Amino acid sequence: MKGFFFPLLFVALLTRAQSPYESFYAFDKNWQSIQNLDKSTYFMQKVRENDTTYICRIYRTKGSMVSWETFKDSALSIKNGFFAWYNQYGELDSSGNYTNNVKDKKWKIAFDKKLNPLLALEYKAGEIIRQINYKTKTYKWNSGKEEPIELNDPNHPDYTIKVNDNQAPATFINGGIEGWMNFINNNIITPNRFISISGPNSVGRVKAGFLIQEDGQLTDIQILQSREWSADMEVIRMLKSSPSWKPAFQNGKNLPYNFAQTFTFNVGN
Numbered sequence: 001m002k003g004f005f006f007p008l009l010f011v012a013l014l015t016r017a018q019s020p021y022e023s024f025y026a027f028d029k030n031w032q033s034i035q036n037l038d039k040s041t042y043f044m045q046k047v048r049e050n051d052t053t054y055i056c057r058i059y060r061t062k063g064s065m066v067s068w069e070t071f072k073d074s075a076l077s078i079k080n081g082f083f084a085w086y087n088q089y090g091e092l093d094s095s096g097n098y099t100n101n102v103k104d105k106k107w108k109i110a111f112d113k114k115l116n117p118l119l120a121l122e123y124k125a126g127e128i129i130r131q132i133n134y135k136t137k138t139y140k141w142n143s144g145k146e147e148p149i150e151l152n153d154p155n156h157p158d159y160t161i162k163v164n165d166n167q168a169p170a171t172f173i174n175g176g177i178e179g180w181m182n183f184i185n186n187n188i189i190t191p192n193r194f195i196s197i198s199g200p201n202s203v204g205r206v207k208a209g210f211l212i213q214e215d216g217q218l219t220d221i222q223i224l225q226s227r228e229w230s231a232d233m234e235v236i237r238m239l240k241s242s243p244s245w246k247p248a249f250q251n252g253k254n255l256p257y258n259f260a261q262t263f264t265f266n267v268g269n
């Protein structure tokens with residue numbers, strides 16, 4: 001699609017004032033740029049997060065996300081950061097990271113219905129170094145050698161940080177899980193656009209994942225289950241406004257901690 005973008009502002013799409021760091025582009029069913037949102041099948045939101053992070057999210061005009069792509073430059077030529085693709089139901093289909101146009105780290109390529117990973121490929125400098133099979137709990141190396149994933153390995157599907165004197169998972173600093181749920185209920189707003197598209201007596205769910213860093217800050221926010229643009233953006237907005245968490249620790253050392261949460265939007269009569 002790159003090379004077909006034409007600036008288009010459509011105020012009706014936005015549930016809040018448009019940021020100077022955002023721009024929008026509309027497309028027909030053949031991915032040709034058009035000027036009329038009402039006749040579009042897809043649209044793209046381009047967001048400048050900072051000088052070296054530009055996020056492009058492509059949506060079905062009245063539905064869920066198609067893809068999430070992150071670039072290092074405004075021309076969208078250097079892939080750098082989180083990439084994800086979603087199926088027709090908005091469920092995460094595959095995801096991973098690029099570093100300067102090269103695939104890096106872990107790419108998850110298959111998920112179950114609960115969006116738990118089933119299969120992943122681990123990259124280093126663009127080369128696959130091993131396959132991670134979460135279903136059989138095994139690694140498969142390039143040499144063909146297979147070995148079991150040990151329970152104390154973070155890649156093991158049953159790996160958990162337990163609560164004891166030497167380790168504990170991250171927790172919301174203002175009241176733990178109960179405090180976190182209160183924060184969500186008091187801060188999340190059902191967007192007007194979602195209400196208009198979904199209609200009365202409807203329910204929409206968005207699942208997001210994020211990383212709680214060693215200092216308790218939330219980073220790496222990702223949509224795992226998309227519902228609709230304005231609902232997804234409300235979840236991202238709320239997560240960005242979250243107070244710090246108490247970080248996870250193990251053997252006296254703070255460490256990053258992955259967390260996932262489902263957010264529910266209810267529309268009444």
